[in-house]
Amino acid sequence: MFVKICGLSQAEHVATAVGAGADAIGFVMTRSPRRVTPERAAELAAEVPEHVLTVGVFRGEDPETVRAAALASGVRAVQLHGRHPHADFTALKDLGITLIRAVDNQADLRCGAYDEDLLLVDAPHAGSGERWDWGAVRGRASGRWMLAGGLAPGNVREAIEAAAPWGVDVSSGVESAPGVKDSRLIEEFLRSVRG
Numbered sequence: 001m002f003v004k005i006c007g008l009s010q011a012e013h014v015a016t017a018v019g020a021g022a023d024a025i026g027f028v029m030t031r032s033p034r035r036v037t038p039e040r041a042a043e044l045a046a047e048v049p050e051h052v053l054t055v056g057v058f059r060g061e062d063p064e065t066v067r068a069a070a071l072a073s074g075v076r077a078v079q080l081h082g083r084h085p086h087a088d089f090t091a092l093k094d095l096g097i098t099l100i101r102a103v104d105n106q107a108d109l110r111c112g113a114y115d116e117d118l119l120l121v122d123a124p125h126a127g128s129g130e131r132w133d134w135g136a137v138r139g140r141a142s143g144r145w146m147l148a149g150g151l152a153p154g155n156v157r158e159a160i161e162a163a164a165p166w167g168v169d170v171s172s173g174v175e176s177a178p179g180v181k182d183s184r185l186i187e188e189f190l191r192s193v194r195g
C-alpha cells in the first residue's frame with residue numbers, strides 16, 4: 001500500500017515520515033495553513049531520499065504557475081486540486097514528473113482519464129480532515145488511486161477495508177492542530193497501514 005503524508009513544513013516531520021516508511025510526502029504550495037513557499041519546499045525536499053516521491057500540492061493555479069513552482073522547488077510530482085481541464089495536465093506533461101489529479105467522488109474516477117499518473121480521491125474540501133463515505137468509491141475508482149479525507153491512525157484500516165484503494169494520503173489526521181504535524185501520529189499512521 002502506497003502511503004503519502006501531506007502538508008509537511010518542518011524538517012523534523014519530513015525526517016519522521018521518511019524514517020517511518022512513507023512513499024511520498026507533500027508540500028502545500030497554495031492557500032492553506034500548511035502553505036510553504038517553493039524555496040522552503042526545496043530546502044525540505046533536499047533532505048528526502050530518491051525513493052520517496054516529493055509532491056507539490058496546488059489548487060486552481062494555472063499550469064504556468066504550477067510549472068514555475070515545481071521547477072523552483074524541485075518536487076518530483078505535482079498534485080492538482082480543483083476542476084482542472086484535461087488540457088492543464090497535457091500542458092504539464094513535458095515536465096517529466098508525476099502528475100496527480102485530485103478530485104472528489106463526483107468526478108471521473110479512472111486514473112489516467114486526464115493523462116495523469118496517479119489519482120487522489122478526496123473529501124469535497126481538501127485538507128479539511130472531513131471524513132466521507134469512503135465505501136462509495138469501491139469498484140468505481142480504478143488504477144493507481146489514493147484515498148484521502150478524514151483518515152487517521154485509528155480509522156485508516158477501516159477506510160482501506162471499505163474502499164480498497166491502491167494508496168492512502170493523510171494530512172489533518174497526523175496533526176495536533178491545523179498545520180501542526182505530530183511525529184507520534186505520523187509514525188502511528190504508518191504502523192496502522194503497514195500492520
Ligand SMILES: O=C(O)c1ccccc1NCC(=O)[C@H](O)[C@H](O)COP(=O)(O)O
Pocket residue numbers: 006007026028030031032033034057058059081120122123125126127128129130148149150151169170171172173
Ligand atoms: O492541506 C491543505 O490545506 C490543502 C489546501 C488546498 C489543497 C489541498 C490541500 N491539502 C491536500 C492534502 O493534504 C491531502 O492530499 C488530503 O487532502 C488530506 O486530507 P485530510 O487528511 O483530510 O486533511
